[in-house]
Amino acid sequence: MGRQRTKPAPTPPTTTRGRRTRDGLILAGREILEQRGWSAFTPEAVAQTAGVSYGTFYTYFESRDDLLHHVVRSVAGEMLAASLVSPDGVDDPYARLVESNRLYLRAWDRASKVLRLVDQGAAADEALRQIVHEIRDFYVGRATKGLRRLQDAGLANPDLDPRLTALALGSMVEQVAHARSAMEEPYDEDTVVDHLSRLWASAIGLQGAPDEGWAARARATAGTASD
Template sequence: MIVRMGRPRTKSAPKLPTTTRGRRTREGLIVAGREILERQGWPGFTPEAVAQVAGVSYGTFYTYFESKEDLLHSVLRSVAGEMFTSSLVPPDTTDDPYTRLVESNRRYLRAWDRAAKVVRIVEQGAVADEGLRQMVLEIRELYVSRSTEGIRRLQEAGLANPGLEPRLTAIALGSMVEQVGHVIDTLAEAYDEDAVVDHLSRLWAAAIGLRGAPDEGWTADPRGSGSAAAG
């Protein structure tokens, strides 16, 4: 759980820097904060440690951030922006829906791998910090909205099951991909990237009834040996 700490402030709250040097110093503190979170977790994430790694004085930390919680919010914004951008499918990717789905899942899992340590720490802190909770919700909404719109377009084109509610479907399938990423990264489940991306993409496509997907039209053995009811 994240507990608010830090020295009492005796001057006005910091503002965003307007000079190149100031912006560079602030960004350096954000980078240092992320490094510490990934190496030491929340217990090691102190203004003193961040300032030392960034190569600035302890007092300089408070020139740019109100507290370590304030810095944590900025680290999360930086990580979230990087994660969202790197998970976007390139515009020159083929228009084939399944190919784009595979590429999207591959890019998301790679982005998640780079961001997972920070995101997990923030999610734990969000239980007690309303500001962090709102930020986590905002980040999730970026992905949910993007997937919802994608599913809706497929439905309108007659390529996906029109009976599914797009947003709920996006939430459910997005949670599946995120949780699998967590199991592989954090719990060290031994699967390689190609196998994971292949299975997640096939499961996602099957769930929405995507036309043209590899498993479209799959049926059990009519003689019964492949039927799910056989067990």
């Protein structure tokens, strides 16, 4: 666990050099977590990987748990930024849904090793649990607003509760992302994005989506075949 720190509690760096050193320690911590796991995540190892002295670690962080929280927030911030669909992109609702799912899956893949450790530790760590809630609240909130806009435009089922629907469908996407990453499900990105997007669109009754009216088409085909 490292030697006991005796210096005063660290404060946020105020110089460019200080910020660069702290960011280097955060990056080193992430590298160790992803490549070597929690057991190797020690102040000594992080300082060595970052190329700074052991004492420098405690200039910026209280403990390895403190650094872990900074690493997780850094990863979460990257993930949220990477999964945002550009407002200047396509206007078609289904195309935007496809792009959103694709960006989310890619962001999850990059962050998956750290996020899995967070899920394991969140039950016993209130700070980690709060970060997990913040990540999910961001995605659920964004999806809720998007669904409300589609409902207001008459493009999605108005009888669905927007937040509950966003929570349910977002959980579906998250679990599939987890299964691809942790359980090595043999599906390529295009297949997964296509199916998740079609499932999401069908669930909300999105007008103009590829599977819209499939039941009517199936009945029509069956009727033609029986003639």
